Amino acid sequence: MPADQTTGTTHASKDETGRRLVAELDSARAHARRIQDEYEALLADPAVIQEDRDATRILLEGAREAVAAAERAVERHRSGTYGRCARCGAEIPAERLEAVPEADTCVSCS
Numbered sequence: 001m002p003a004d005q006t007t008g009t010t011h012a013s014k015d016e017t018g019r020r021l022v023a024e025l026d027s028a029r030a031h032a033r034r035i036q037d038e039y040e041a042l043l044a045d046p047a048v049i050q051e052d053r054d055a056t057r058i059l060l061e062g063a064r065e066a067v068a069a070a071e072r073a074v075e076r077h078r079s080g081t082y083g084r085c086a087r088c089g090a091e092i093p094a095e096r097l098e099a100v101p102e103a104d105t106c107v108s109c110s
């Protein structure tokens, strides 16, 4: 994809962040769907022991939480509050957002 350098870096990087957040959301949803399918297969199979179902259910809950967090991040980005701590209002450092794109709190509030 050819880079458009004419729009200025601030604008371009905001778009870049938005695209990245949407991509994260897509992959979180795909991941949750895969686990959901797996979980349903386990539920349908009478030979599967409950412990295995429980382990997958816990994975599924985690995957759903990740989807919800990614949705919130996309929403915050759209409303212009992305990158600010939801608790204290401080700016979340770029390195933290790089490592945890869906972070909604700064390191000290997390």
Ligand SMILES: [Zn+2]
Binding pocket: 085, 086, 087, 088, 089, 090, 105, 106, 107, 108, 109
């Ligand atoms: Zn904070």
